[in-house]
Amino acid sequence: MIDYKKYTLDNGLRVIIHQDKSTPMVAVNTLYDVGARDEDPNRTGFAHLFEHLMFGGSINIPEFDTPLQMAGGTSNAFTSNDITNYYDTLPANNLDTALWLESDRMLSLAFTDKSLEVQRSVVIEEFKQRYINQPYGNVWHLIRKMAFKEHPYKWPTIGKDISHIEEAVMEDVRAFFHKHYGPQNAILCIAGNVSYESTLEKVKQWYGDIPERTRYVRNLVDEPKQTDYRETEFSADVPANALHMAFKMCGRYDEDYPVYDLITDILSRGKGSRFEKSLVREQQLFSDVSCYVTGAYDAGLLVVSGKLKDKVSYEAAELAVWNELKDFISNGIDDQELQKVKNKYESAKLYSDTNVLNRAMNLSFFELNGSASDYTHELSRYLNVNTEQISQISKRVFDKKACSLLRYKKA
Amino acid sequence: MVRSVAPELSVLETVEVIKPVELKLPSGARAFFIDGCLENIAQIDLVFEAGSKYQTRPLQAAITAAMLLEGCSGRKGVDVMDELDGYGAYIDVSTDYDRLTLSVFSTVRSIEKVLSLVKAILEAPNFEQENFDLMLSNKRQNFLIQSEKVSTLARRRFYKELFGNHAYGKLATIESYDHLSLEDCKTFFKDVIKRSELTCFIAGKMTDNNVQLIESCLSDLSLGSNVQERTIDQLPDHQGSQHHIEKSGVQTGLRLGKKSIRRGHEDYAATQVMVTALGGYFGSRLMKNIREDKGFTYGIGAGLVTLDHAGVFYIATEVGNQYLNQTLLEINKEVEVLQQKNIPEEELFLVKNYISGSVARSLDGAFEQMDKLKTVHYCGLTMNYYNDYLKEMRNVSAEDVMLMAQKHLNPDTFIQITAGEATK
Numbered sequence: 001m002i003d004y005k006k007y008t009l010d011n012g013l014r015v016i017i018h019q020d021k022s023t024p025m026v027a028v029n030t031l032y033d034v035g036a037r038d039e040d041p042n043r044t045g046f047a048h049l050f051e052h053l054m055f056g057g058s059i060n061i062p063e064f065d066t067p068l069q070m071a072g073g074t075s076n077a078f079t080s081n082d083i084t085n086y087y088d089t090l091p092a093n094n095l096d097t098a099l100w101l102e103s104d105r106m107l108s109l110a111f112t113d114k115s116l117e118v119q120r121s122v123v124i125e126e127f128k129q130r131y132i133n134q135p136y137g138n139v140w141h142l143i144r145k146m147a148f149k150e151h152p153y154k155w156p157t158i159g160k161d162i163s164h165i166e167e168a169v170m171e172d173v174r175a176f177f178h179k180h181y182g183p184q185n186a187i188l189c190i191a192g193n194v195s196y197e198s199t200l201e202k203v204k205q206w207y208g209d210i211p212e213r214t215r216y217v218r219n220l221v222d223e224p225k226q227t228d229y230r231e232t233e234f235s236a237d238v239p240a241n242a243l244h245m246a247f248k249m250c251g252r253y254d255e256d257y258p259v260y261d262l263i264t265d266i267l268s269r270g271k272g273s274r275f276e277k278s279l280v281r282e283q284q285l286f287s288d289v290s291c292y293v294t295g296a297y298d299a300g301l302l303v304v305s306g307k308l309k310d311k312v313s314y315e316a317a318e319l320a321v322w323n324e325l326k327d328f329i330s331n332g333i334d335d336q337e338l339q340k341v342k343n344k345y346e347s348a349k350l351y352s353d354t355n356v357l358n359r360a361m362n363l364s365f366f367e368l369n370g371s372a373s374d375y376t377h378e379l380s381r382y383l384n385v386n387t388e389q390i391s392q393i394s395k396r397v398f399d400k401k402a403c404s405l406l407r408y409k410k411a
Numbered sequence: 412m413v414r415s416v417a418p419e420l421s422v423l424e425t426v427e428v429i430k431p432v433e434l435k436l437p438s439g440a441r442a443f444f445i446d447g448c449l450e451n452i453a454q455i456d457l458v459f460e461a462g463s464k465y466q467t468r469p470l471q472a473a474i475t476a477a478m479l480l481e482g483c484s485g486r487k488g489v490d491v492m493d494e495l496d497g498y499g500a501y502i503d504v505s506t507d508y509d510r511l512t513l514s515v516f517s518t519v520r521s522i523e524k525v526l527s528l529v530k531a532i533l534e535a536p537n538f539e540q541e542n543f544d545l546m547l548s549n550k551r552q553n554f555l556i557q558s559e560k561v562s563t564l565a566r567r568r569f570y571k572e573l574f575g576n577h578a579y580g581k582l583a584t585i586e587s588y589d590h591l592s593l594e595d596c597k598t599f600f601k602d603v604i605k606r607s608e609l610t611c612f613i614a615g616k617m618t619d620n621n622v623q624l625i626e627s628c629l630s631d632l633s634l635g636s637n638v639q640e641r642t643i644d645q646l647p648d649h650q651g652s653q654h655h656i657e658k659s660g661v662q663t664g665l666r667l668g669k670k671s672i673r674r675g676h677e678d679y680a681a682t683q684v685m686v687t688a689l690g691g692y693f694g695s696r697l698m699k700n701i702r703e704d705k706g707f708t709y710g711i712g713a714g715l716v717t718l719d720h721a722g723v724f725y726i727a728t729e730v731g732n733q734y735l736n737q738t739l740l741e742i743n744k745e746v747e748v749l750q751q752k753n754i755p756e757e758e759l760f761l762v763k764n765y766i767s768g769s770v771a772r773s774l775d776g777a778f779e780q781m782d783k784l785k786t787v788h789y790c791g792l793t794m795n796y797y798n799d800y801l802k803e804m805r806n807v808s809a810e811d812v813m814l815m816a817q818k819h820l821n822p823d824t825f826i827q828i829t830a831g832e833a834t835k
């Protein structure tokens with residue numbers, strides 16, 4: 001059981017404090033409720049570029065990282081399609097340093113031209129390093145474009161195209177900050193060797209005077225229900241043919257989410273899983289095949305991804321996957337097979353929860369949907385899934401008419 | 412409240428280390444138990460002196476290790492894995508240059524059953540041809556995919572040039588996948604793994620009862636007895652050299668470095684401070700210059716690696732092809748500055764604080780402490796090392812840093828690898 005206390009400041013900042021006396025450290029996690037889904041379709045990649053700019057100095061502090069490192073701390077951040085999350089860990093008695101830095105960049109950035117110029121270039125190199133100069137690097141550009149026609153999940157967080165990053169100007173940066181980086185749009189979680197009362201006092205001291213800004217109301221188009229089977233082929237200089245099949249599923253906070261997640265575990269988690277046994281070992285069609293959920297907050301994707309062995313045709317590989325899914329849908333699973341993946345989920349979760357930063361992040365993620373306490377119920381939600389639900393959801397999800405299939409071919 | 416002034420800092424002088432409980436198993440193997448977790452879970456790492464340095468041909472150690480999970484005592488691998496899955500356990504076997512590690516994670520309530528399977532895996536692995544062939548062909552495909560990455564190409568070539576004919580040097584190429592046989596794996600298991608020293612590292616909720624339970628589970632393990640002593644020479648010194656691997660693309664992978672000192676060497680603390688200042692953290696000189704000032708790369712780093720028979724210093728990055736030459740000039744410049752100018756006191760203080768914080772972070776939790784125990788154990792040190800190290804590091808002066816840069820960063824001895832599209 002994870003104990004925590006929750007407060008809301010007058011400016012709308014939601015604050016979660018979680019005490020753990022067993023660690024000498026403290027984690028400070030700041031989640032901003034903005035992701036790539038909130039971007040202008042002609043300025044994609046902006047939320048992520050902005051994340052880089054958050055390290056380029058704030059109104060009263062020329063550099064973010066230097067003072068934090070001076071305090072023995074380290075910091076990083078990530079941007080997803082849904083959120084932008086910043087995290088610092090440092091020795092607990094230097095908590096003030098992190099709050100000083102984080103609150104100052106929430107108050108206002110420095111908005112220097114140099115920072116924008118350099119980070120544009122850094123992000124372009126990141127685009128090259130991770131999405132162009134890697135085998136299969138653009139696979140998510142292709143899948144998203146095919147699977148989403150309306151919803152902004154149709155582009156990845158790095159952006160549709162390098163040109164969008166090249167064209168970013170300071171005016172966009174200022175507007176983005178004012179629209180999305182106010183205290184009313186953020187969740188601050190402090191977890192570690194701290195006391196509740198003095199930490200709350202510190203938070204009030206550092207964040208209390210940041211003015212609330214206009215509340216951004218997200219109003220995204222729902223992705224229309226997919227009723228047509230889609231496929232795309234792409235050729236590149238890669239050593240092996242790859243296959244991806246994306247299916248539509250519910251959002252991260254939906255009550256069915258654990259069912260989808262456990263379905264992917266049954267199919268591909270570990271060497272004893274169905275895909276591994278059948279597709280890799282018995283039929284020897286794939287060198288590697290996996291099934292996973294993307295964890296998107298709005299309705300997202302459940303994906304089957306595999307690398308075909310040499311001389312195996314796409315026809316044979318796809319047929320085998322469909323047969324495997326058909327068998328799963330029509331015959332269902334027994335309690336024992338379900339219990340197996342629940343046990344694995346439980347031990348992995350116990351392990352992951354030993355880390356104080358993981359707890360801080362998870363408390364923030366669940367608070368975003370209204371209640372951090374859902375995090376403490378997460379395990380029981382998984383353990384309560386029954387075979388009937390697995391059967392029902394698998395029939396719903398593995399529908400060929402709602403499948404987007406990508407053949408990433410060896411040129 | 413004044414926002415323009417940093418809050419007062421408290422400097423971290425010491426870290427808390429958990430003293431491991433050490434027991435000797437009947438086979439002669441040593442077992443270290445680290446207690447420090449609230450949940451009733453345990454990670455057990457069985458570490459064998461059976462790394463790739465003992466192999467007679469490339470891939471032999473790694474593939475033998477992977478074959479251990481392909482069934483035992485006549486049972487099929489998937490059935491064994493299925494049973495482990497049923498207990499919610501995770502198992503993994505890995506090798507590095509020096510050692511082979513079988514790592515298992517489980518709840519304590521399943522630990523007896525899990526360890527009884529682990530023992531079967533280690534005592535009587537199957538080694539069947541069909542599984543071997545399938546594994547090799549799948550791993551071969553993955554090797555080809557990894558070979559598309561300029562960072563991988565540069566790293567592999569760097570170690571090839573660095574290690575040369577030393578025992579560390581039997582590195583895999585695509586041809587290695589055609590030359591390894593199942594016999595090679597059986598031989599490696601029989602002659603190396605079964606005859607190597609075994610040390611067990613166990614972390615989690617280690618109450619007296621849990622320690623007793625795990626000890627009794629491991630007590631009939633025959634491995635770790637009948638140990639054969641093997642000696643391997645230290646890596647000899649090398650000359651500087653430059654190598655290019657042509658590979659079309661938009662970025663070039665760059666790796667340069669040299670043989671260096673190991674953890675435990677009298678210069679280590681000062682050298683670690685110097686390398687950290689150069690490229691060991693986000694605010695390092697290389698990051699500040701090449702990423703945060705010029706925007707040539709997404710990231711650049713420098714570090715020290717300690718192996719049993721060599722230390723390694725390296726700098727690694729991926730840069731836009733058009734920036735390669737400038738990046739090389741800037742790296743040289745930064746090395747020269749470290750050799751010729753005293754590091755400013757404020758930067759030195761920052762680096763020391765950063766290192767203290769990193770050490771504390773890396774020791775935060777029982778599983779993390781276990782990881783660090785393995786690190787020091789194989790350098791012939793104990794967990795007291797970390798506080799000794801912090802103390803020694805605090806005493807490093809600006810002159811020491813400059814001296815270490817002169818002594819350990821001579822660019823004439825650098826091996827430099829570039830992998831990418833040569834710019835015209």
